[in-house]
Amino acid sequence: MDVRQLEYVVAVAEELNFTRAAARCHVAQSALSYQVARLERKHGVTLFERTSRSVRLAPAGELLLPRARAVLAGIEAARVELAELAGVVTGRLRIGMIGSTGQAAPVVERALAAFHHRHPGVEIAIRDTGSRHMAGQVRDGELDVAFVGLHPGQLPAGLTHRVLADEPLVLAVPHGHPDSGLADLATRSAFVEMRAESGLRRQVDAVFARAGLTRRIAFELATSDAVARFVAHGFGPAVVPRSAVEARPGDVSALDLADPDARHPIVLVHRGPAPSAPGARAFLAVLDEFEARAPVRAPRS
Template identity: 45%
Template structure:
């Protein structure tokens, strides 16, 4: 069993197509197909079901894929550690971030890191805080930037609090609240809301604040990205709740501050195990040492 064979299997699993997998691996399709068939003979099991329309993993392939990814990650990590010992940072840096992160200028930080460490393969995934925590726990991400309600600590990882802030109401120009600079939450009781999906950290912080104020509200539109939220708010379909430090991204919308505003805390997290050389270097660029964690490691879920 060879690492290259594992790379081919992972590529086919991710693309569901032998031709695209071969292009991704920069090899002719016949060579990729031959190596996977050779691996299947060695394992004594088919890894893929092939039809004229689709390619999908067999139960044996589903069982093989996670271990193959772990083996490839381990090989990459070994190369990166050897390079780091010689003073060179290389390997991968997989980062996750909520769409509303403001405590760090992430695009600028990634650009500076790329210019300094050109041998590092950088990837970025946007998502909800709870999904990002799980991916860091499982090793799919090296570092993630989260936004959580006060009192909620990410578990199963290490991390540090970056910043605290408040949410504000965001309304369309011409909305009756657009002339108010500050209101209490009960003034919003009759409004229709555009908010993040129920159960996500971005939604919980608002739900808890309204519940504490004894205010019931209607969330008519559940949206995962702030840009789409802003488009609905502009049309007067509802009002939104966004971090005060983030709303400058939408200068055409009116901001209404809240006397009893929901609060949120931004965190950066990383694995409770030893971070990779690239992850350690990126944290160092943010003046963070992996040994200095304000989030206790735990085996609990996110």
């Protein structure tokens, strides 16, 4: 087996989809599928159970996956150490990032752009699989850093965190909608929500739980910006960060919630005390610079 085959196996195992794995590895799906099948034939095993609708690891795949990751990590470490001897930061920076970082967005985006300019030899890979999943991926070493919408107490143990922003949640309704409280809308309207694995959804669920309310959910979307757009079109009310409403003046109005704990944080997480990847450490240094210039933490009211 060769290194490229191991990269394909890891990609398919993590994506559980041959098309996404091929896109991630920048190859045609047919080429990736051929190499995986070739590896299976050579060793007389089945690595993945395939159906027309799903892909999952077979027992042989479960056995090979951690060893493949270890081999690839060793090769990457050697490449990085050689580059460091030459004074160049290389490698791969794996970032998890929620669809909308709210008030932290300007700092995060400018820091990422500056990092890319300063360290062009680092390949940047960004994914959004939901705050809960990404926090676990950082813990397990599958991501170097992640920006998530979870409070520190909701993070897995062993992660270092930094709160970049913390803004209030508000009740979003179409502009001109008569003022109604959360309890009233919960009884007669279906809500627009974030997807279940998101950090914002967890905070919104907590708002309803503290109020002793249940609600019907009409739509589940990927970003708070998309939620606000659906509210503007009259699909239903939503509980979102205030910045999502402020981004749509004239379309959506914000009604305050009588809940001081209704907040949405943007938290940076990584393995402590610092990420092992040089690219990740370099990125955190750049982020420190930009946050020092324009801190974005919103004080509690």
